[in-house]
Amino acid sequence: MKLKKSFLLVMVFILVTSILAGCMGGNNSTENNTETDKKAEKKSLVVYSNSLSDGRGDWLTQKAAEAGFELKLVEAGGGDLLNRIVAEKNKPLADVVFGLNQMNFETLKSNDILVPFEPKWKNELPEGSSDKENFYQPLVEQRIIMLYNKDVYTEETAPKDWTDLIENEEYKGKYHVPINLGGATNQAVVNGILMRYLDENGDLGVSEEGWKALKTFFDNGYKTPEGENNNANLASGKVPISFIYSSGLPGIEEEFGFEAGIVSPKIGVPTLVEQIGIVNKGKDHDTQTAEEFVNWFGSTEIQGAWAEQFGTLPVNEKALEKASDKMKSIFENTTVQDIDYTFISEHINDWIEKIELEIF
Template identity: 80%
Template sequence: MRVKKPLLLVMAFMLVASILVGCMNNDSTKKDTATDTKDGKKSLIVYSNSVSDGRGDWLTKKAAEAGFELKIVEAGGGDLLNRLVSEKNNPLGDVVFGLNQMNFETLKANDILVPYEPKWTAEIPEGSSDKDKFYYPLVEQRIIMIYNKDVYTEETAPKDWTDLIENEEFEGKYHVPGNLGGGTNRSVIYGMLMRHVDKNGGLGISEEGWKEIKAFFDNGYKTPEGEDANANLASGKVPISFTYSSGLPGIEEEFGFEAGIVSPEVGVPTTVEQVGIINKRKDQDTAVAEEFINWFGSAEVQGAWAEQFGSLPVNTKAVAKASDKMKQIGENTKIQDMDYTFISEHIDDWVEKIELEIF
């Protein structure tokens, strides 16, 4: 039976249309975008070293209410940085936050970030973000020495990290890091080493500086497996320790004691937690990641984060939500003047030397 010409034309048109639709569908599946779940939430893999003490659970819940489905990958600062660098050619994450400005400089130098500009940039202090727009600040953390007020008074407590080394009374009474994978532990170390910069010294540090670090570890208490440094602090067994500023309220609440804060004349190390978008490939669609960062860094969410976890937000509109404790730490401690570019260039070598020769 012969098929009429009009019918042949219709059939041919339908065939071409179906091929075109198939091609379009195939192209859309190749786009590198965060996948929407069946209930409409936008999925993101988020890397962070700042999701302990319930932060990750809180963020996951609040983000879900805002339409995001997060899978959070947690690690210490140094370990997370190493992971991101090792995954450079096959990145798995979409967003990273919590690492400090030095770590983000390393990510930037290794082409692991993509530039963008969140909607809340006008709400952060001028000059506080990366000039090339690869990362932006969220939370300021002051790295503080603390002591148990049931054991020491303001007069009898150490006044500086050097007191721990020079005063035999404090031998074995202060906690020292058991590893240098985390950003807080590293901050304690570079805060001490940066007082002894010597370009002709080993790895840019004078011999005196390396002797001081060795004495710091030799005279301190390295918490063994099965013990908790914060529990030892609260019980008075090891009544001197250190923490990042927003971690202090949680420690006091969990262990039921009050900590004193040491404010060295030279100042305290400070880290500023940043946020950025991970570079997956040239044609990636960053829309969902940008939308998430617009939400997470907003005054509303950063204010709520500050209320919940005692942080000190960089967003100026969110600072009012910070606790009196955080405001007190901000007022009673000053920031140690340090060259963070120099630290970024040397920190890995310093850590390696300490782990090989001192630990």
Template identity: 80%
Template sequence: MKAKKPFLLVVAFMLVASILAGCMGNNSAEKDTATEQKDEKKSLVVYSNSLSEGRGDWLTEKAAEAGFELELVEAGGGDLLNRIVSEKNNPLADVVFGLNQMNFETLKSNDLLVPFEPVWTAEIPEGSSEKDNYYHPLVEQRIFMIYNKDVYTEETAPKDWTDLIENEEFKGKYHVPGDLGGGTNRSVVYGMLMRHVDKNGELDISEEGWKEIEAFFENGYKTPEGEDANANLASGKVPISFTYSSGLPGIEEEFGFEAGIVSPEVGVPTTVEQVGIINKGKDQDTAAAEEFINWFGSAEVQGAWAEQFGSLPVNTKAVEKATEKMKQIREMTIIQEMDYTFISEHIDDWVEKIELEIF
């Protein structure tokens, strides 16, 4: 018995070593698998002007769960557009989203987009996408007039922007833009001008249209420095103003009042946040970008985005996840039909004329 102990010890040692080797082998295999899975993550550079208030963090986290590794670059709409155009000869972005339809028209005209039709286009209203599939809508911001319900009723409130000009009792009672740098302010202007398109007129707008814009600014209240347009709206000092759809709940909550919504028969302008693939040259592999857009624009993800950030999704299947306020705005307003290619070609000239001659 004593003679057998060394032999048994050797066998035991070999058995333990074998088990340890197996464990180490399994751990190594697991590490290799994890490394492969990490390497399989689809890396994308995504440019956007719609990453504030936690949107960027949310998108990064959710995209990672779906197999994407995102490098997000955030900037304001104008700055982002200029950056993409300036990078034309050496594009850095794979995907851009958040810019409006006019900005995307500029990208398209500069050959900076790759056409692609996402799988979810059947879930958005017909005609919503760019006709050649260079870009597609995600979120819409309807731009509309609002009024203080403590001052006006539905019957006494203006029914259209033209009422502000034609009805003397509204003079000085409505807020007008102090500048035309932002998309919302510009939407108010082009929404009015597009009713007066005239190829023989100045900058393709009739004389009547320019007179209307001039009267609009002349009879309105331009909020001076030190005052807040929304505070004036809530107090009743300037009880008529305008806003974009996802901005209304915050205004009402912050200033503690209820606003009425005006939807003219002709409809309201809408700024639609789009998504597209950046053109990086003939040898470009767009597979990962296409997969990301298919995921991001889906009803599931856009519904979660709407629920989290109070947006109004274009995807009709995602609308059910929107807040009740957004659903109300969607039901109460109709979209004004406009040629956004035409607007994109003219808006800078229109703004320049207004700022030089009317402001």
């Protein structure tokens, strides 16, 4: 009898042990499955932008990864990026595009390349700053500013407007001119000049006087050769007048160890507003991940951190508090030039072609 009881106890022990082992094995399996699920949950996106330089791309990739996004970034100049997106219309690769200006996004919208989406942070934007149909939303304001080297010019002797470069021989060869109109900043300089000479009876909507003025601007300017740097020339005084988008100013001052003077024309400065939108990849494409990314990237927290890191001027009014004193000063001491971006979007490609063929 004792032997039988012992045998039963052994069998019970083996059975209990097997059950416990099975449970423990089940827990490990669950944990492994959870880890696999987490990896599978990584939200992948292709993001196109012309605003990834100076460490922005690396910063965005890291921060987005922390938030659960796996980004493939594609960078190009504003004009080149716009052309690429339009060319890919029938087989789009991008999920989200940001950094292009309001004129560029209007072109994307008119080509049915965007899908409407109203982000959670829209109520933190200034009234009237968004696209009325929510095809794109503003992120960052960039004022295109003329700079001068304070060791060469004083506030009194420096040019007061772009027209001074055209009309005064004393500035001949002293300012750099864009030699590639593929980027939004370079295009903005041209647009800011041509908008002063609009004529419905003129060539491509611009008067003969306007085209002559633009030609003089390019002829008298310094075309930076390969191997030289515009900002280095500005800092050294070799070419003491230049231009840049506002958020790029702190970086070049720090890199080259100088403080630039800022020209504030009475007519105002060309101003670009970087936007963000979701690419139309067809009715059957799920845009949930793209929407989540837009909600994340445009939020007060991320745009505030972006402003602190890269000296930008956020459109998000709550994030604006994080802007540097330098950016706030530029914002307060320059005004926005009145520019018809709808008119420009209709003519910019023809303008660039004419400039490249007849003026460069």
